[in-house]
Amino acid sequence: xxxxxxxxxxxxxxxxxxxxxxxxxxxxxxxxxxxxxxxxxxxxxxxxxxxxxxxxxxxxxxxxxxxxxxxxxxxxxxxxxxxxxxxxxxxxxxxxxxxxxxxxxxxxxxxxxxxxxxxxxxxxxxxxxxxxxxxxxxxxxxxxxxxxxxxxxxxxxxxxxxxxxxxxxxxxxxxxxxxxxxxxxxxxxxxxxxxxxxxxxxxxxxx
Amino acid sequence: xxxxxxxxxxxxxxxxxxxxxxxxxxxxxxxxxxxxxxxxxxxxxxxxxxxxxxxxxxxxxxxxxxxxxxxxxxxxxxxxxxxxxxxxxxxxxxxxxxxxxxxxxxxxxxxxxxxxxxxxxxxxxxxxxxxxxxxxxxxxxxxxxxxxxxxxxxxxxxxxxxxxxxxxxxxxxxxxxxxxxxxxxxxxxxxxxxxxxxxxxxxxxxx
DNA sequence: CGGGCCATCATACGAACGTATGAAGGAGGC
DNA sequence: GCCTCCTTCATACGTTCGTATGATGGCCCG
Numbered sequence: 001x002x003x004x005x006x007x008x009x010x011x012x013x014x015x016x017x018x019x020x021x022x023x024x025x026x027x028x029x030x031x032x033x034x035x036x037x038x039x040x041x042x043x044x045x046x047x048x049x050x051x052x053x054x055x056x057x058x059x060x061x062x063x064x065x066x067x068x069x070x071x072x073x074x075x076x077x078x079x080x081x082x083x084x085x086x087x088x089x090x091x092x093x094x095x096x097x098x099x100x101x102x103x104x105x106x107x108x109x110x111x112x113x114x115x116x117x118x119x120x121x122x123x124x125x126x127x128x129x130x131x132x133x134x135x136x137x138x139x140x141x142x143x144x145x146x147x148x149x150x151x152x153x154x155x156x157x158x159x160x161x162x163x164x165x166x167x168x169x170x171x172x173x174x175x176x177x178x179x180x181x182x183x184x185x186x187x188x189x190x191x192x193x194x195x196x197x198x199x200x201x202x203x204x205x206x207x
Numbered sequence: 208x209x210x211x212x213x214x215x216x217x218x219x220x221x222x223x224x225x226x227x228x229x230x231x232x233x234x235x236x237x238x239x240x241x242x243x244x245x246x247x248x249x250x251x252x253x254x255x256x257x258x259x260x261x262x263x264x265x266x267x268x269x270x271x272x273x274x275x276x277x278x279x280x281x282x283x284x285x286x287x288x289x290x291x292x293x294x295x296x297x298x299x300x301x302x303x304x305x306x307x308x309x310x311x312x313x314x315x316x317x318x319x320x321x322x323x324x325x326x327x328x329x330x331x332x333x334x335x336x337x338x339x340x341x342x343x344x345x346x347x348x349x350x351x352x353x354x355x356x357x358x359x360x361x362x363x364x365x366x367x368x369x370x371x372x373x374x375x376x377x378x379x380x381x382x383x384x385x386x387x388x389x390x391x392x393x394x395x396x397x398x399x400x401x402x403x404x405x406x407x408x409x410x411x412x413x414x
Numbered sequence: 415c416g417g418g419c420c421a422t423c424a425t426a427c428g429a430a431c432g433t434a435t436g437a438a439g440g441a442g443g444c
Numbered sequence: 445g446c447c448t449c450c451t452t453c454a455t456a457c458g459t460t461c462g463t464a465t466g467a468t469g470g471c472c473c474g
Contacts, residue, residue: 022318023319023320024234024319024320025232025233025234025235025315025319026232026235027231027232027234027235028232028233028234028319103318104318107314107318107372108232109376110372110373110375110376111229111310111311111314111372111375112230112231112232113230113231115379116375116376116379116380120376121376121379121380124376124380124381125380125381128380128381145404147397147400147401148393148397150381150383151383151393151394151397151398152397152401154366154370154377154383154394154397155366155397155398155401157369158365158366158368158369158370159361159362159365159366159369161365161369162364162365162366162368162369163361163365165314165317165318166317168317168318168323169316169317169323169327169328169331170361172322172323172328173323173328173331173332173335174331174332174335174357176357176358176361186355186358187358187361190354190355190358190359190361190362191358191362193354194354194359194362194405195405197352197404197405197406197407198401198402198404198405199404200404
């Protein structure tokens with residue numbers, strides 16, 4: 001019933017909630033902790049959003065929304081589809097690096113018991129379609145091998161998402177520290193190379 | 208301090224906890240709900256495991272442990288490394304299909320704020336090393352292109368894990384229903400094809 | 415200047431949480 | 445038959461949860 005938009009307090013609540021939801025999960029992030037971090041009163045969530053649940057929905061929609069524009073920005077251009085796909089992978093990595101909380105929020109939505117928000121599904125669908133259409137374009141001009149474009153898009157998207165999700169585990173488990181720019185660049189380029197090789201129709205030697 | 212092993216009640220608690228933790232997260236699954244589902248008394252968790260936290264640790268270790276043996280079973284053999292890698296991908300998919308709760312439990316561990324259990328890290332590390340060593344073998348005999356084997360292993364593993372995690376979202380969002388065996392087989396084979404293409408050194412035509 | 419409105423505040427309420435406690439049950443050894 | 449130990453049981457404790465309530469503050473418009 002509320003459309004709180006972006007007053008100072010509401011925006012601060014969304015930001016604090018994004019951090020705490022990502023860190024501790026929906027149930028693990030208490031209304032008291034969120035309002036305290038936002039510098040707001042305990043009743044602020046109820047007042048601005050109606051309930052904790054509604055705040056969560058607002059948080060994830062706000063966090064996911066920019067991803068599609070980022071992908072779009074990387075995908076447009078006049079280069080060959082394969083190159084634009086590589087740019088999209090790099091852009092997606094970049095976006096996830098800037099929004100490290102997003103994969104955690106997404107995965108909570110995907111694995112929770114309640115139904116997935118229609119807005120979240122819509123954004124996800126749009127991103128998959130965008131990548132799939134690039135693949136299709138490459139298949140038409142012969143630069144990308146045959147195969148279901150949608151499934152290929154999923155193979156592509158899996159890698160940035162999961163590698164961002166597992167950041168802490170990779171650091172602790174196999175000493176891959178994505179906070180180090182050089183390490184991160186290596187990782188990104190490895191994935192880009194894997195995607196390029198996985199898609200390319202002609203087995204031309206690379207680089 | 209307890210080493211509960213597998214008495215009836217303790218095993219039932221682990222099973223019920225695995226289901227509820229996967230469904231609702233650590234904080235979302237209450238001790239009361241778990242014990243009720245296991246048909247045990249409210250105090251059973253404290254008695255057998257000492258605390259809810261210790262039960263959680265037991266659950267995830269028990270769930271992850273078989274994965275390494277499954278991968279090992281698929282990876283050994285005398286075929287070419289690329290074929291054994293494909294078998295490993297298929298086996299990993301199969302394992303995740305039989306243990307749909309596992310990715311959810313894993314991702315909770317990876318994204319929570321508390322440190323990741325050393326046992327979980329150990330199993331993960333073992334799986335990555337196994338795949339990486341297969342890649343390395345293929346690079347030595349020239350069948351797999353150059354590149355960091357560990358990073359390539361991460362690209363490979365990302366796909367089964369994330370696609371299992373996103374199962375519900377893929378069903379609701381892009382109508383890919385992994386419960387349908389034919390759909391699932393298509394998905395698995397698409398990933399296997401992507402991995403093969405992503406690794407292969409010689410661009411020989413496939414199939 | 416005064417009344418209306420929106421935002422923030424302290425505080426309270428009932429419910430659910432994880433854990434602690436001590437009694438009751440029940441099979442096995444002497 | 446009784447004593448012992450392991451397990452299960454009902455119940456209670458203190459804490460924290462999300463939300464509700466009514467008072468208080470400050471700004472704008474008439």
